[in-house]
Amino acid sequence: MGGGQLGRMFVHAAQRLGYFTAVLDPDPASPAGLVSHYHVKTGYLDQDGLAQLLQRSAAITTEFENVPAPALATLGAHRPVAPGPDAVAIAQDRAQEKAHFIRCGVACAxxxxxxxxxxxxxxxxxxxxxxxxxxxxxxxxxxxxxxxxxxxxxxxxxxxxxxxxxxxxLLPLAAECSVIVARSHDGAMVHLPAQWNLHRGGILAVTEAGTGALPEATAARAIEATRAIADGLRYVGVLCVEFFLLQDGSLVVNEMAPRPHNSGHYSMDACDVSQFELQVRTLAGLPLVQPRLHSPAIMLNLLGDLWFSGGAEAPPPWEQVLALPGVHLHLYGKLSARPGRKMGHLTVTGATTDAVRGIALQAARVLGIEPF
Known part of the structure; x- marks a missing residue:
């Protein structure tokens, strides 16, 4: 359910494991629909479209939390749906979400x-x-x-x-971070490393994972809280929980996303199991293994603004970026750019955190991204 870039990367992960895929999204040029075996081009509550998706699918997931929960409930009456409609409904409502955090013993603002x-x-x-x-x-x-x-x-x-x-x-923030977990039907759970995040204008700009990205004690607390939130939902699938690290060292939860998350995209290049493969595994009932971060990584979000740095729309200088060592470019196949639109991401991996940061800052300069 959903045809954006998260769906596209899930489809690629599923196809790599040999699965056929179907996407329901009304946009005929949706990034996931363009690469899937089947594309059901209807609205999310269209009964004929839901019937087509059921006919094509053995199990169903979603790529964004605003898919109507009633549609997931309809699908869930006939097929395994992960995450379930109850968890998605809580994530769709900030008041319910905060009440859930409190029930799980996790501090929020x-x-x-x-x-x-x-x-x-x-x-x-x-x-x-x-x-x-x-x-x-x-x-x-x-x-x-x-x-x-x-x-x-x-x-x-x-x-x-x-x-x-x-x-x-309004709290005195020192930093932001997030944790991504995957939880299976039997309650088994694994997690990606806690990652440091930088937002600009409310949109994620930079994510860093690896030694030194976050204090060890902070990372451990964030992982423990995320596991408690997932267990409290009896969650199945991939879940991201975002946190604020306050100036006094305390940690408060901000919000959760019942799906893979922008801050976990680096896992495709820096981990032996990506967040999207974990999503496939939870959906297909395959064993979950603890992902291993084999390289420190920094991810830069590529927004549509970069296509207009010279005034008229034009692709950024990819050839200069790709000349840098350890750079991995992911473009989402969107047919037009616009300011604020997520067009792709860039991940830099390397032997050390300092080396990765140096290359990431070079790439940012080439692209006209503000340093961090």
Whole structure:
């Protein structure tokens, strides 16, 4: 379900293991649809499309959390679906998501759920300044507004059309990180290394994995919390959980994504088992093995802005980037670029963290990406 770049990389991983694949996505030029054996070109709730997907499939997964949970429930009545509709429904709603984190004993930012004008009036003073986020359909910085006062909060809620929201206290951040786990039907679980992330404009820009990316104690706490969140959902599939590392050294959970994640793309080049192969294994009931990071890695997101650095749309200078050692270029097959659109990613691997960082900074300079 879903035809974007995450689906494309899943399809490639499944095909490498000999599986046939089917993609349901309404876009005839969807990145996953273009490389799959079958492409069902309908909406996610189209009954004929769902019937076609069922006919073609022995098991079904999703590549993004906003696939309608009712569609997954319909499919799940006839085929194994992983992740299940209940887990996806929780991830689709920030209020439910935070309630789940609390049930699992994992700390999240102080917050309040806003569904009415009276909720707005009862907001505690300590939550300001804060970030107002829509409960549903917010990603990559969308549906989020910073507010410092009650007046700004009221105006922001109006700007967001007074839909249900969550107000989170603005916290003093030192860094951001994430952990990706894969959990099978029998509860077996493995994880990728905890990875350091840098966001710009609400969109992931850089991920680093390897020795020194995060303090060991922080990484261990993030992995333990992610495993607890997955176990609490009785999750099946690949799950990413994002965290904030605060200036006092404490760790709070931000959000989860019930699918492979942008911050795990480096695993295709730096690990012996990628996040997408783990997704295939959970879906097909194959054994899970603990991935091994065989090289330190840095991943750079390639947004559509890079295609317009000279004004008119033109491909970036790939030949200069590919002349650098340890560089792995992944383009998603999207037919047109636009600012903010994820067009691909670049992973740099090498013998040492310092060497990888040096090459990654060279690649960033060539492409016009801000240094990190």
């Amino acid at each position: 102080p917050h309040a759920v806003l569904e009415s004008a009276s909720d707005l009036e009862r907001v505690p003073e300590h939550l300001l300044p804060g970030i107002l986020k829509t409960s549903r359909l917010g990603y990559d910085g969308k549906g989020q507004l910073r507010v410092a006062t009650r007046d700004e909060l009221a105006r922001a809620w109006d700007d967001l059309k007074k839909v249900p929201c969550v107000l989170e206290q």
